[in-house]
Amino acid sequence: MTVIRLQQITDLSHHFADPFIKAGDRVVDATAGNGKDTIFLVEKVGPSGLVYAFDIQQEALKGTEQVLREAGLTDRVRCICDGHENMIDYIEDPVNAVIYNLGYLPGGNHEITTTRETTEKSLKTAFELLASGGVVMIVLYPGHPAGQEEKEMLLPLCRSLDPDHFSSVHLYLLNKTGIPPELIAIQKNHF
Numbered sequence: 001m002t003v004i005r006l007q008q009i010t011d012l013s014h015h016f017a018d019p020f021i022k023a024g025d026r027v028v029d030a031t032a033g034n035g036k037d038t039i040f041l042v043e044k045v046g047p048s049g050l051v052y053a054f055d056i057q058q059e060a061l062k063g064t065e066q067v068l069r070e071a072g073l074t075d076r077v078r079c080i081c082d083g084h085e086n087m088i089d090y091i092e093d094p095v096n097a098v099i100y101n102l103g104y105l106p107g108g109n110h111e112i113t114t115t116r117e118t119t120e121k122s123l124k125t126a127f128e129l130l131a132s133g134g135v136v137m138i139v140l141y142p143g144h145p146a147g148q149e150e151k152e153m154l155l156p157l158c159r160s161l162d163p164d165h166f167s168s169v170h171l172y173l174l175n176k177t178g179i180p181p182e183l184i185a186i187q188k189n190h191f
Protein backbone atom coordinates (compact mmCIF):
# COMPACT_ATOMS: atom_id res chain seq x y z
CA MET A 1 0.00 0.00 0.00
CA THR A 2 1.33 3.47 -0.89
CA VAL A 3 1.68 5.75 2.14
CA ILE A 4 0.48 9.31 1.45
CA ARG A 5 1.96 11.99 3.72
CA LEU A 6 0.12 15.32 3.70
CA GLN A 7 3.32 17.02 4.88
CA GLN A 8 5.14 15.82 1.75
CA ILE A 9 3.94 18.00 -1.11
CA THR A 10 5.38 15.66 -3.78
CA ASP A 11 3.25 12.81 -2.32
CA LEU A 12 0.23 15.07 -2.80
CA SER A 13 1.27 15.84 -6.36
CA HIS A 14 1.42 12.11 -7.19
CA HIS A 15 -1.79 11.41 -5.30
CA PHE A 16 -3.63 14.10 -7.26
CA ALA A 17 -2.17 13.02 -10.61
CA ASP A 18 -2.73 9.30 -10.04
CA PRO A 19 -6.38 8.91 -11.15
CA PHE A 20 -5.77 10.90 -14.32
CA ILE A 21 -2.95 8.71 -15.71
CA LYS A 22 -3.54 5.26 -17.19
CA ALA A 23 -1.55 2.54 -18.95
CA GLY A 24 -0.44 3.55 -22.43
CA ASP A 25 -0.55 7.32 -21.78
CA ARG A 26 2.06 9.83 -22.92
CA VAL A 27 3.15 12.09 -20.08
CA VAL A 28 5.86 14.62 -19.25
CA ASP A 29 8.20 15.00 -16.29
CA ALA A 30 9.14 18.65 -16.87
CA THR A 31 11.89 18.64 -14.19
CA ALA A 32 13.45 15.18 -13.97
CA GLY A 33 15.97 15.99 -11.20
CA ASN A 34 16.71 12.85 -9.20
CA GLY A 35 14.02 10.87 -11.01
CA LYS A 36 11.37 10.37 -8.32
CA ASP A 37 8.58 11.90 -10.42
CA THR A 38 9.88 10.06 -13.50
CA ILE A 39 9.64 6.69 -11.74
CA PHE A 40 6.11 7.48 -10.55
CA LEU A 41 5.08 8.34 -14.13
CA VAL A 42 6.84 5.36 -15.70
CA GLU A 43 5.10 2.94 -13.37
CA LYS A 44 1.73 4.55 -14.11
CA VAL A 45 1.97 4.49 -17.93
CA GLY A 46 3.26 0.91 -18.06
CA PRO A 47 5.12 -0.81 -20.91
CA SER A 48 2.89 0.66 -23.63
CA GLY A 49 3.22 4.27 -22.40
CA LEU A 50 5.89 6.92 -22.81
CA VAL A 51 7.43 9.48 -20.43
CA TYR A 52 9.29 12.52 -21.74
CA ALA A 53 11.73 13.56 -18.97
CA PHE A 54 13.33 17.02 -19.28
CA ASP A 55 16.17 18.58 -17.32
CA ILE A 56 18.74 21.22 -18.22
CA GLN A 57 21.43 19.45 -16.17
CA GLN A 58 23.17 16.38 -17.57
CA GLU A 59 24.07 15.50 -13.96
CA ALA A 60 20.37 15.32 -13.04
CA LEU A 61 19.48 13.17 -16.04
CA LYS A 62 22.31 10.78 -15.19
CA GLY A 63 20.69 10.35 -11.77
CA THR A 64 17.29 9.76 -13.35
CA GLU A 65 18.74 7.23 -15.81
CA GLN A 66 20.46 5.40 -12.95
CA VAL A 67 17.19 5.13 -10.99
CA LEU A 68 15.42 3.88 -14.13
CA ARG A 69 18.15 1.31 -14.87
CA GLU A 70 17.95 -0.04 -11.34
CA ALA A 71 14.19 -0.44 -11.75
CA GLY A 72 14.59 -1.99 -15.23
CA LEU A 73 12.34 0.71 -16.70
CA THR A 74 14.53 2.59 -19.20
CA ASP A 75 12.54 1.61 -22.30
CA ARG A 76 9.48 3.73 -21.49
CA VAL A 77 11.33 7.02 -21.00
CA ARG A 78 12.86 9.58 -23.34
CA CYS A 79 15.38 11.61 -21.29
CA ILE A 80 15.92 15.02 -22.89
CA CYS A 81 18.69 17.39 -21.80
CA ASP A 82 16.94 20.64 -22.66
CA GLY A 83 14.67 23.17 -20.97
CA HIS A 84 11.01 22.25 -20.61
CA GLU A 85 10.24 25.59 -22.27
CA ASN A 86 11.32 23.86 -25.50
CA MET A 87 9.09 20.80 -25.06
CA ILE A 88 7.18 21.62 -28.24
CA ASP A 89 10.37 20.70 -30.20
CA TYR A 90 10.16 17.11 -28.89
CA ILE A 91 6.47 16.32 -28.44
CA GLU A 92 3.94 16.19 -31.27
CA ASP A 93 0.96 14.29 -29.87
CA PRO A 94 -1.29 15.30 -26.95
CA VAL A 95 -0.14 14.29 -23.47
CA ASN A 96 -2.25 13.24 -20.47
CA ALA A 97 -0.13 14.75 -17.71
CA VAL A 98 2.74 17.19 -17.19
CA ILE A 99 4.44 17.20 -13.78
CA TYR A 100 6.64 20.04 -12.53
CA ASN A 101 8.70 20.02 -9.37
CA LEU A 102 10.19 23.50 -9.60
CA GLY A 103 13.34 24.90 -8.05
CA TYR A 104 16.85 23.47 -7.85
CA LEU A 105 18.27 19.95 -7.79
CA PRO A 106 18.41 18.70 -4.17
CA GLY A 107 22.10 18.16 -3.37
CA GLY A 108 23.10 20.06 -6.54
CA ASN A 109 23.93 23.66 -7.48
CA HIS A 110 21.25 25.91 -5.95
CA GLU A 111 22.01 28.61 -8.55
CA ILE A 112 20.61 26.38 -11.31
CA THR A 113 16.90 26.70 -10.81
CA THR A 114 13.68 26.98 -12.75
CA THR A 115 12.77 30.59 -13.50
CA ARG A 116 9.64 32.68 -13.86
CA GLU A 117 10.21 33.23 -17.61
CA THR A 118 11.00 29.65 -18.61
CA THR A 119 8.31 28.16 -16.38
CA GLU A 120 5.69 30.51 -17.84
CA LYS A 121 6.69 29.69 -21.43
CA SER A 122 6.72 25.98 -20.66
CA LEU A 123 3.33 26.02 -18.95
CA LYS A 124 1.66 27.77 -21.86
CA THR A 125 2.99 25.04 -24.14
CA ALA A 126 1.84 22.35 -21.69
CA PHE A 127 -1.69 23.77 -21.76
CA GLU A 128 -1.65 23.47 -25.56
CA LEU A 129 -0.30 19.92 -25.51
CA LEU A 130 -2.71 18.60 -22.87
CA ALA A 131 -5.30 16.08 -24.00
CA SER A 132 -8.93 16.54 -22.96
CA GLY A 133 -9.14 15.65 -19.25
CA GLY A 134 -5.34 15.83 -18.89
CA VAL A 135 -3.65 17.41 -15.88
CA VAL A 136 -0.69 19.61 -14.95
CA MET A 137 0.79 19.33 -11.45
CA ILE A 138 3.12 22.07 -10.22
CA VAL A 139 5.05 21.83 -6.95
CA LEU A 140 6.51 25.27 -6.17
CA TYR A 141 8.85 26.54 -3.48
CA PRO A 142 8.16 30.21 -2.65
CA GLY A 143 10.69 30.03 0.23
CA HIS A 144 13.54 30.86 -2.17
CA PRO A 145 13.68 34.04 -4.32
CA ALA A 146 13.24 32.40 -7.76
CA GLY A 147 10.39 30.33 -6.32
CA GLN A 148 8.66 33.45 -4.99
CA GLU A 149 8.92 35.03 -8.45
CA GLU A 150 7.43 31.90 -9.98
CA LYS A 151 4.54 32.03 -7.50
CA GLU A 152 3.88 35.67 -8.42
CA MET A 153 3.59 34.59 -12.07
CA LEU A 154 1.72 31.31 -11.46
CA LEU A 155 -1.20 32.41 -9.29
CA PRO A 156 -2.51 35.15 -11.62
CA LEU A 157 -1.89 32.93 -14.66
CA CYS A 158 -3.84 30.01 -13.17
CA ARG A 159 -6.62 32.28 -11.88
CA SER A 160 -7.02 33.78 -15.34
CA LEU A 161 -7.51 30.45 -17.13
CA ASP A 162 -10.81 30.31 -19.00
CA PRO A 163 -13.15 28.22 -16.75
CA ASP A 164 -14.84 26.78 -19.84
CA HIS A 165 -11.54 25.11 -20.74
CA PHE A 166 -9.51 24.64 -17.53
CA SER A 167 -9.99 24.09 -13.79
CA SER A 168 -7.22 24.94 -11.32
CA VAL A 169 -6.71 24.16 -7.64
CA HIS A 170 -4.17 25.54 -5.12
CA LEU A 171 -3.04 23.61 -2.01
CA TYR A 172 -0.54 24.25 0.79
CA LEU A 173 0.07 23.17 4.38
CA LEU A 174 -1.54 25.56 6.86
CA ASN A 175 0.41 24.46 9.92
CA LYS A 176 4.01 24.32 8.71
CA THR A 177 6.55 26.85 9.96
CA GLY A 178 8.45 29.02 7.47
CA ILE A 179 7.28 29.25 3.88
CA PRO A 180 5.99 25.82 2.89
CA PRO A 181 5.97 24.42 -0.65
CA GLU A 182 2.69 24.57 -2.53
CA LEU A 183 0.84 22.54 -5.11
CA ILE A 184 -1.13 23.83 -8.08
CA ALA A 185 -3.19 21.31 -10.05
CA ILE A 186 -4.79 22.19 -13.37
CA GLN A 187 -7.08 20.06 -15.52
CA LYS A 188 -8.04 20.68 -19.13
CA ASN A 189 -11.79 20.19 -18.95
CA HIS A 190 -13.27 17.22 -20.83
CA PHE A 191 -14.66 18.17 -24.20
Ligand SMILES: C[S@@+](CC[C@H](N)C(=O)[O-])C[C@H]1O[C@@H](n2cnc3c(N)ncnc32)[C@H](O)[C@@H]1O
Pocket (backbone or CB within 6 Å): 030, 031, 032, 033, 034, 035, 036, 037, 038, 054, 055, 056, 057, 060, 082, 083, 084, 085, 101, 102, 103, 104, 105, 106, 112, 113, 114, 115, 118
Ligand atom coordinates in the same frame (compact mmCIF):
# COMPACT_ATOMS: atom_id res chain seq x y z
C1 LIG B 1 13.34 20.20 -7.59
S1 LIG B 1 14.31 19.52 -8.87
C2 LIG B 1 13.30 18.25 -9.52
C3 LIG B 1 13.18 17.02 -8.66
C4 LIG B 1 12.70 15.80 -9.38
N1 LIG B 1 11.41 15.98 -10.01
C5 LIG B 1 12.73 14.54 -8.55
O1 LIG B 1 11.70 13.86 -8.44
O2 LIG B 1 13.80 14.22 -8.04
C6 LIG B 1 14.22 20.75 -10.14
C7 LIG B 1 14.97 20.38 -11.39
O3 LIG B 1 14.59 21.27 -12.42
C8 LIG B 1 15.67 21.40 -13.29
N2 LIG B 1 15.48 22.57 -14.17
C9 LIG B 1 15.77 23.88 -13.95
N3 LIG B 1 15.38 24.63 -14.99
C10 LIG B 1 14.83 23.78 -15.89
C11 LIG B 1 14.24 23.94 -17.18
N4 LIG B 1 14.15 25.15 -17.75
N5 LIG B 1 13.79 22.85 -17.83
C12 LIG B 1 13.89 21.62 -17.27
N6 LIG B 1 14.43 21.39 -16.05
C13 LIG B 1 14.89 22.46 -15.37
C14 LIG B 1 16.87 21.51 -12.37
O4 LIG B 1 18.07 21.20 -13.05
C15 LIG B 1 16.49 20.47 -11.29
O5 LIG B 1 17.09 19.24 -11.54
